[in-house]
Amino acid sequence: xxxxxxxxxxxxxxxxxxxxxxxxxxxxxxxxxxxxxxxxxxxxxxxxxxxxxxxxxxxxxxxxxxxxxxxxxxxxxxxxxxxxxxxxxxxxxxxxxxxxxxxxxxxxxxxxxxxxxxxxxxxxxxxxxxxxxxxxxxxxxxxxxxxxxxxxxxxxxxxxxxxxxxxxxxxxxxxxxxxxxxxxxxxxxxxxxxxxxxxxxxxxxxxxxxxxxxxxxxxxxxxxxxxxxxxxxxxxxxxxxxxxxxxxxxxxxxxxxxxxxxxxxxxxxxxxxxxxxxxxxxxxxxxxxxxxxxxxxxxxxxxxxx
Numbered sequence: 001x002x003x004x005x006x007x008x009x010x011x012x013x014x015x016x017x018x019x020x021x022x023x024x025x026x027x028x029x030x031x032x033x034x035x036x037x038x039x040x041x042x043x044x045x046x047x048x049x050x051x052x053x054x055x056x057x058x059x060x061x062x063x064x065x066x067x068x069x070x071x072x073x074x075x076x077x078x079x080x081x082x083x084x085x086x087x088x089x090x091x092x093x094x095x096x097x098x099x100x101x102x103x104x105x106x107x108x109x110x111x112x113x114x115x116x117x118x119x120x121x122x123x124x125x126x127x128x129x130x131x132x133x134x135x136x137x138x139x140x141x142x143x144x145x146x147x148x149x150x151x152x153x154x155x156x157x158x159x160x161x162x163x164x165x166x167x168x169x170x171x172x173x174x175x176x177x178x179x180x181x182x183x184x185x186x187x188x189x190x191x192x193x194x195x196x197x198x199x200x201x202x203x204x205x206x207x208x209x210x211x212x213x214x215x216x217x218x219x220x221x222x223x224x225x226x227x228x229x230x231x232x233x234x235x236x237x238x239x240x241x242x243x244x245x246x247x248x249x250x251x252x253x254x255x256x257x258x259x260x261x262x263x264x265x266x267x268x269x270x271x272x273x274x275x276x277x278x279x280x281x282x283x284x285x286x287x288x289x290x291x292x293x294x295x296x297x298x299x300x301x302x303x304x305x306x
Contacts, residue, residue, distance in 0.1 A: 025100055033103045047101035051094050053208065055179050056201065058090035058135065059172040060209020063239050069165055075232040079217065080165070081143045086213060087172075088139040091132055124182050131175045138168045176201045191268030200250045206243035207296075210236045234306065241300040248297060 003011075028035045038045050064083035067073040099105055110116035111129055120126040142164055149156045180198035187193050214233055221228045258269045270276050272286050299305045 028100070029105070033101075047097045051097040051101070052179060052201075054090045054094035054097065055132070055175055056205030057209035057212055058087040058094065058139075059176045059202070059205045060213065061087040061139070062169050062172040063206055063210050063236060063243075064213070065165055065169055067235055067239070069162060073232075073235060075229040076235060079228055079232055081146055082217070082220070083213065084139045084142045084165075084168075086216065087168075088136060088143070091136040091139065091175075095132060095136070124178065124185060127178045128182060131171065131178050135168070135171050135175050138164055138171060142168075173202065176205050190265040191272075194254065196250055196254055200247065200254070203243055203247035203250055207240055207247055207293075210240050210243075211296075214240075237300055237306045238303075241297065241306070244293065244297040244300060248293060 036045050036047075061083035064076055064080050068077040068080050099108070102108060111118055111126075113120075118126045118129065120130065142161060145161065146156045177198045180201040183189070183192040184194055184197040214236055217228050217233060220226050255269065258266045267276060271279060272282055274280075275283050
């Protein structure tokens, strides 16, 4: 609750953004999802785009856990708690984006076990509810437990903490895999109906998530007394380079398959990269994204640039 003038100004700014969002959400709640301008052809908009991104950056905290607790890399072990908190906040945001994407949020109670019917294991949405909330619990439990033990000036019990931290590794893979399965199970959407989607989601998550973690850690050590060693940031950057190679390789494999087979399923990719029947709105965006991916990969690949 205590901070500098800049800290309070930042909090007020964030609250103002929340109230603006709430104002427009009330209009959507009153008049329906038609206000988002989503239609049959474009059924997912900003909500699900942000949901996918946030699930990815939540899963990326694993790139802190693996070197810290599997390979005992001490500089990262010091900041794993920040990674866990980062994941928890990302999952909360992801769940909120799903909530605002529901046309009738008042019917949400149907998903709650014992009150409604979760339809587990038949429904992929039920799997998503379980993995996201489970991952949220794991990432809240660990920091809270460590902070409470620190408050009482006691060392955290490793037998309690370490198994839960290690459990978060497969769980993180699970949250993004289930998200990918939600999308690629839709046979009527050829662009998404691809078996390569789950590994692509994971590879891209392990690029974008750690990238924003590095930026946040740089800010934290500039504005606070928290010590974050350069070795930790360099190790994260090195892991990003590996993930970026996998992401670009899988993208290349996907493009090859669509263009070489040259079936009707090529249409979405053509629309994205070249435009289709005069519609070219997304073309500059995707080429900018691809260019940034390639440049970033070269920067992170060479240690001196990194």
